[in-house]
Amino acid sequence: MHYVLMLLMLKELHCFTKVAALLSFSKAAADLGMSQPAMSQAITRLERAAGVRLFERTARDVRLTAEGKALLPYAEQALESVRAFSAEAARLARPIIHLAYPPLVGALAARIARRLAGRSPAIGVELRAAGRSAAARALEDGEVSAAILATPAPARFVTAARFHVTVDHVAVPVGHRLAARPRLTPDELGGQVLITPGSRPWAGLPGRPRLVADDDFAAALDLVAAGAGLLPIPQLLVRAIRRDDVRFVPLEAGDLRITYALAWSRERVTPELMALVQAVQDALWTR
Structure with missing residues (x-):
């Protein structure tokens, strides 16, 4: 009997749960688009295979038997397992791109993922927030398909779809003499320690650079709050961050900016990767 039950079509279980619900x-x-005789036949097949009656049927109503009530949760669980199996199989069959990105451009990364999910055929995107060095290592090791990196990217990678993020504020610790200024110019930063999230000092700004290991602005702001230095920062982050221990002062620095690009390994080019490159370019053009 167990073997027979295992071979039951899902249709019978689906009919059982639908009659039990209604x-x-x-x-x-009517709800399943069947005739009433076909529904009755499906329930009869299931009752014969199970060896128990599932419903008490009279001219006026339909009720679950005690056996039907006991078996209903198992039928629902079986149908849910099949739905989960189908969904996971569809997900696994869909091409997946693994993209590393700096948290600063998280909104862009999300927009890229939505674009690829909406194309036909769809491409799934697994996003991994990572600083520059961690993203470069993951790309080198093949853990991600591509990465958005601050330029210049390592020469061993191919790059495309460059874009710029303007740096137009300075994060200053509350209580610092510059915190009350309505705006700052580069000359006023002379003699200050300027925290640099990444591998290069801020071009065109005076001051003593303090390099931190990665382009992690959140961690760099902790250093600002601790009095370790000042941090040039894009307005993109200023709008998203609220801290009582740091003040963001506008900076008139002209063309100060961070340039990013999509990078990938020339040995791992796939059609899905080329679709990612196109999605990044489209996302940048339609901002």
Whole structure:
């Protein structure tokens, strides 16, 4: 009998759960687009295979038997397992791109993922927030398909779709003599320690650079709050961050900016990767 039950078509279980929910063969049949006789036959097949009656049927109503009530959760669980199996199989069959990105451009990364998910055929995107060195290592090791890196990217990678993020504020610790200024110019930063998230000092700004290991602005702001230095920062982050221990002062620095690009390994080019390059370019053009 167990073997027979395992071979039951999902249709019978689906009919069982639908009749149990509506307590009406006619309504359940209409809901599933079946005739009432076909619905009755499906339930009869299931009852014969299980060896128990599932419903008490009279001219006026339909009720679950005690056996039907006991078996209903198992039928629902079986159908849910099949739905989960189908969904996971569809996900696994879909091409996946793994993209590393700096948190600063997280909104862009999300927009890219939505674009690829909406194309036909769809491409799934697994996003990994990572600083520059961690993203470059993951790209080198093949853990990600591509990465958005601050330029210049390592020469061993191919790059495309460059874009710029303007740096137009300075994060200053509350209580610092510059915190009350309505705006700052580069000359006023002379003699200050300027925290640099990444591998290069801020071009065109005076002051003593303090390099931190990665382009992690959140960690760099902790250093600002601790009095370790000042941090040039894009307005993109200023709008998203609220801290009581740091003040963001506008900076009139002209063309100060961070340039990013999509990078990938020339040995791992796939059609999905080329679709990613196109999605990045489209996302940049339609901002």
